[in-house]
Amino acid sequence: MRDYIWPWQSNVMMKHPWALPILFLILAVILSFVTWFRSKHAPQGQGQEQQ
């Protein structure tokens, strides 16, 4: 279980190659809530590049 705390370490990646992708997926879903929350409060068109 201790291995899964540091999934980017080479020995963990060799033993459990799925640990890092799973961590990334969990983080991506959690961070998506930040985007969804902030998008409701952001002014229209903010963040878009100027042409």
Place this chain on the structure above:
Amino acid sequence: MEIISRHQLLTISIIYQIGTTIIFGFASGAGRDSWLAVLISTCLGTAVVWIYTRITHFNPGLTYIECYPAQFGKLLGTPIAWLHPLLFLYISGRIVADIKNLVPTTILPGTPPWVILLFFMLVISYGLFAGIEVMGKLTEIILPIILLIYLIEVILIFSSGVVHFDNLSPLLDKGWGRIWEVVWPLGIIQSFGESLALALVWTLMNERKRVGRTMIISSLFAGLFIAFTDALAVAVYGEEIFKRATYPMYALIQAISVSDFITQLDATGVIYFCFMAFLKTYIYLFATIRSIQKLTYSNSSRVFIFPVVLIALFMGLTMAPNVVEHIAVVQKVIPYNPIYLSLMIVFPVLLFLVSWIRNKSGTAAS
């Protein structure tokens, strides 16, 4: 808003795509056929880079990661978009670990790795605060210098009498199998698929219509450069030593010995490796910070610089206990990592198709 010129994008891309392969080599698993594997990877990799450029072309006004929520919807597109900064951060940690492994064992043997990395990351932080425009100007100055040093080294290698072209033949004596093993997927992912981070820079170019052509030129140049260097390394050391060497390109510089007078030029190799690693880490961190800024709808990206740099430094320091394990991960795990494959090949192809179809139907409707 910061703007970079086409020439600046070209120099950034060339240095970025050659990157750390200038020391670690590319496709060494293919032995004497490695240069051929590089050329095939270059052709396929350039096609992948072209797909990335077309995606941003079909979605004007959006950065690459914003295309996912725009085309796939917020529910599916936002998590996919967030995977990008996470991957970029992980790869920048890997490059920091490369520096940690190479520099103390070559030019600074008595210095603790954390001291080297601390200064390395401080300079990168300064560069991130200064902006991509400053980095563009720096690469315009550095690229000709690196190419000049490289040219001098090639001349010195030939002058040392260590180049044996017989080592390059017979070609394909073990068939196409080992070539395809290195081409797919590592050959395409390495250097070319990793150009994904550059997609966050493209929207800052002043002539956006010429992004595709610029990227294709840089990909072909980088591919030919790496293929030539691989062929030279095989010609000097032969297949077996080339396959087994940890730093095959670094070993190439050590082969220089002109009349026992011009020798020990290792430091030049480490210096240009450090600059390549510096720019590559810079671009990855720039892409990470820019992605986070876009996805959190923040007005400024500067607030993210120090946290992101500290995470990359921590990951680099704790990544691998030794270089053998570090390289084993690149060869055995990363090519089959679902995040790499999906973000660099599968999702871009799907995004390209969706964007193309929508663009076509939109044009037809109007």
